[in-house]
Amino acid sequence: xxxxxxxxxxxxxxxxxxxxxxxxxxxxxxxxxxxxxxxxxxxxxxxxxxxxxxxxxxxxxxxxxxxxxxxxxxxxxxxxxxxxxxxxxxxxxxxxxxxxxxxxxxxxxxxxxxxxxxxxxxxxxxxxxxxxxxxxxxxxxxxxxxxxxxxxxxxxxxxxxxxxxxxxxxxxxxxxxxxxxxxxxxxxxxxxxxxxxxxxxxxxxxxxxxxxxxxxxxxxxxxxxxxxxxxx
Amino acid sequence: xxxxxxxxxxxxxxxxxxxxxxxxxxxxxxxxxxxxxxxxxxxxxxxxxxxxxxxxxxxxxxxxxxxxxxxxxxxxxxxxxxxxxxxxxxxxxxxxxxxxxxxxxxxxxxxxxxxxxxxxxxxxxxxxxxxxxxxxxxxxxxxxxxxxxxxxxxxxxxxxxxxxxxxxxxxxxxxxxxxxxxxxxxxxxxxxxxxxxxxxxxxxxxxxxxxxxxxxxxxxxxxxxxxxxxxx
DNA sequence: GTCTATATGTTGATAGAC
DNA sequence: GTCTATCAACATATAGAC
Numbered sequence: 001x002x003x004x005x006x007x008x009x010x011x012x013x014x015x016x017x018x019x020x021x022x023x024x025x026x027x028x029x030x031x032x033x034x035x036x037x038x039x040x041x042x043x044x045x046x047x048x049x050x051x052x053x054x055x056x057x058x059x060x061x062x063x064x065x066x067x068x069x070x071x072x073x074x075x076x077x078x079x080x081x082x083x084x085x086x087x088x089x090x091x092x093x094x095x096x097x098x099x100x101x102x103x104x105x106x107x108x109x110x111x112x113x114x115x116x117x118x119x120x121x122x123x124x125x126x127x128x129x130x131x132x133x134x135x136x137x138x139x140x141x142x143x144x145x146x147x148x149x150x151x152x153x154x155x156x157x158x159x160x161x162x163x164x165x166x167x168x169x170x171x172x173x174x175x176x177x178x179x180x181x182x183x184x185x186x187x188x189x190x191x192x193x194x195x196x197x198x199x200x201x202x203x204x205x206x207x208x209x210x211x212x213x214x215x216x217x218x219x220x221x222x223x224x225x226x227x228x229x230x231x232x
Numbered sequence: 233x234x235x236x237x238x239x240x241x242x243x244x245x246x247x248x249x250x251x252x253x254x255x256x257x258x259x260x261x262x263x264x265x266x267x268x269x270x271x272x273x274x275x276x277x278x279x280x281x282x283x284x285x286x287x288x289x290x291x292x293x294x295x296x297x298x299x300x301x302x303x304x305x306x307x308x309x310x311x312x313x314x315x316x317x318x319x320x321x322x323x324x325x326x327x328x329x330x331x332x333x334x335x336x337x338x339x340x341x342x343x344x345x346x347x348x349x350x351x352x353x354x355x356x357x358x359x360x361x362x363x364x365x366x367x368x369x370x371x372x373x374x375x376x377x378x379x380x381x382x383x384x385x386x387x388x389x390x391x392x393x394x395x396x397x398x399x400x401x402x403x404x405x406x407x408x409x410x411x412x413x414x415x416x417x418x419x420x421x422x423x424x425x426x427x428x429x430x431x432x433x434x435x436x437x438x439x440x441x442x443x444x445x446x447x448x449x450x451x452x453x454x455x456x457x458x459x460x461x462x463x464x
Numbered sequence: 465g466t467c468t469a470t471a472t473g474t475t476g477a478t479a480g481a482c
Numbered sequence: 483g484t485c486t487a488t489c490a491a492c493a494t495a496t497a498g499a500c
Contacts, residue, residue, distance in 0.1 A: 045280070046364070048281030049280030051494095052493070052494065053494095061467095064466075064467070065467085071495095073495090125361065128357050128360055128428060129278065129357065131430040132430070133281055135430055138431070141431065141434065142435070154434075154436045154437060158436065177453070177457070178449065178453075180436055181450060183436075184446075185421060191420075191424065191428070192420035193420065196420075198363040198370050198373075199359070199363060199370070199373065202370045202373065203377075204415075214416075218416075221409070225409070225413075228407070228461045230457075262484090283475070284476060294485055296479095296484075296485070297483080299476080299477060301483095305476065
């Protein structure tokens with residue numbers, strides 16, 4: 001029942017120099033292949049619905065190897081989630097924390113996020129679903145977003161953006177809005193269409209191509225929509 | 233393997249007159265209690281993660297009864313999803329289809345949706361997660377939304393709203409926007425905060441109370457934000 | 465590191481008494 | 483309609499050979 005905590009993972013990846021690509025390394029080493037396979041399967045079925053067997057098949061290895069590298073399904077799930085979480089927002093956080101003008105930030109975020117999500121469209125649904133069923137993974141989500149404590153980053157971003165909003169308001173270039181609402185509005189408009197894609201596509205009768213077109217139009221029009229909302 | 237299709241469900245609910253509340257009916261009849269319990273459990277764990285046993289416990293009955301009423305876990309999941317899907321959007325669809333002025337529709341939808349979701353905050357994550365893992369349930373989602381064919385309702389709404397937008401644009405009261413973008417923007421702003429609640433709460437350090445306050449502020453400010461975005 | 469074989473525990477589902 | 487008892491099918495995880 002109680003497992004020894006440190007049947008240490010086979011090796012820490014990273015600093016091995018001068019390794020002439022070994023046979024296993026040809027298409028990425030095994031651990032990486034497993035992680036990728038797990039990512040694919042978890043994405044499609046959700047962690048609870050996924051079978052270790054299928055992940056092994058997808059990775060082209062035996063299922064015992066998954067346990068050799070990741071010890072348990074739950075830890076594998078954590079690893080995958082952690083990596084996935086690192087793809088949703090850190091670029092956005094970087095832009096927000098910078099000292100560029102607010103309007104420029106909005107344009108940059110819309111572009112960055114819509115481009116990224118176009119490449120990994122299932123990411124939002126996966127993250128949302130995972131967080132709904134495993135609230136304890138919020139920690140992973142945050143730490144994937146940054147190295148700092150849970151809400152330290154959030155607070156910093158709110159302060160920075162809040163400051164910029166105040167400036168704009170004082171200069172009569174913007175109507176007041178709470179920075180929390182500002183951020184949630186922006187993220188909602190970027191992320192939700194992907195999270196709710198099946199719904200949206202079905203309701204409006206969009207096939208894959210039409211959806212892509214819809215997103216391209218969005219990428220172009222959304223920044224103005226958002227910025228107009230804040231004109232005084 | 234092949235199951236006879238029609239070991240018909242025990243009875244069709246609905247038209248039984250003059251039934252002096254039988255003992256079982258006192259706190260809702262059994263089928264209803266099971267459905268409610270399943271709703272709760274599926275919501276929390278997701279369908280794949282849920283256990284029939286736990287649903288039975290939650291309903292206060294034996295797990296064999298679940299199969300008596302719903303035949304299989306999958307059918308129970310369908311029933312729950314169908315009912316849940318009917319809570320997310322039909323009120324919105326009703327407002328959109330009406331002949332009220334566009335601005336009024338926006339205000340009504342924000343209020344209706346935020347009020348409803350405040351009462352059932354896990355609904356969006358559940359629907360999103362379920363649709364991501366079971367694309368085949370889109371049909372249920374749509375038919376729960378209306379009696380009509382898959383995208384018939386969507387098309388009608390787009391036509392109505394599109395017409396109203398055109399009017400407003402011609403009268404120079406609104407800047408042009410595709411009705412698809414209009415609707416997705418509105419729904420994004422209403423629904424996403426609930427779907428991504430754990431993320432948002434963690435990043436901004438909101439407890440339950442602060443989140444509720446956040447939503448109340450949103451209910452008040454969102455309509456103007458949205459309508460301002462479309463000023464010419 | 466990677467495989468085969470297997471232990472161990474759940475889980476959805478059914479049979480049959482009441 | 484509701485319960486008890488039980489089955490058959492998996493799924494996760496480990497042992498141990500190579």
